Amino acid sequence: MMAVTVLAIAVQRNLFSVVVLAGIYSFLMATVLVALDAVDVAMTEASVGAGISTVLLLGALYLCGGEEAKPLARPWLPLAVAAVITGALVYGTLGLPAFSDPSAPIHVHVVPRYLNEALRETGVQNVVTAVLASYRGYDTLGETIVVFTAGAGVIALLRRLRRRGNGEPR
């Protein structure tokens, strides 16, 4: 179903329907994430991916106008690149552990310590929150810096439009 949505996005040329399809895609991705036990990520994906991204895309659509110009002229070179990369990636899976293998490296490195000690060390029951805010707090601090920089960049770019008076304020 997700593959179908992605194909529709690739083929569709009306940008408004592409934006709506991207929202549907985000909700499907959130559903898959729930199935993979990543409830926090699913919640974030549903609100940020399907909510904020769609609003941003619609705002940009309003400023840029809605129709894509023409179908691609030579699709064969990009298709060949895509096929080669698929082959390389599939070859890469030969060395990876199987799905849901409890002895895979990802499950035996630092994670048992987080799961066993997080409640005692931080007092937070949700281990994701404990790791995010406590063990890896600097990551989250860096993330807020990235978001701040992006927000400042957006404001700097769009304020010029407004000052000249020929663009709509966002």
Place this chain on the structure above:
Amino acid sequence: MSVAGHFASHYSYWITFVLMVAGLYIVIARGNLMKKLIGLSIFQTSVYLLYIAPGKLIGGTAPIVAPAFKVYSNPLPHVLILTAIVVGVATLALGLAIAVRIREAYGSIEEDEILAADRDGGERV
């Protein structure tokens, strides 16, 4: 291991790759800047799957500690991807702002028209 057995035990990776390559194809093949940004975000969501799918344990639950459960899925990829989602929407916003600005300067967000305008040395705002 046989091909079918390999596919059965690694299918989550294969799905991830389909999404990844589709996003990459949109980025390369499509000239419209907004379409390119959407392709980029599809690529990005495939990376979420690439991280989170190996962390799943069949029979496990979400990593919220409770006495009733013994097996939890891996919380570390969830944390990394939470960060990635937020950074992703920040880059998307910045990219869209640049697209709006390009449209303001060139009157178009189609790649070939922008390049043609650049070649002609036409006047820009």
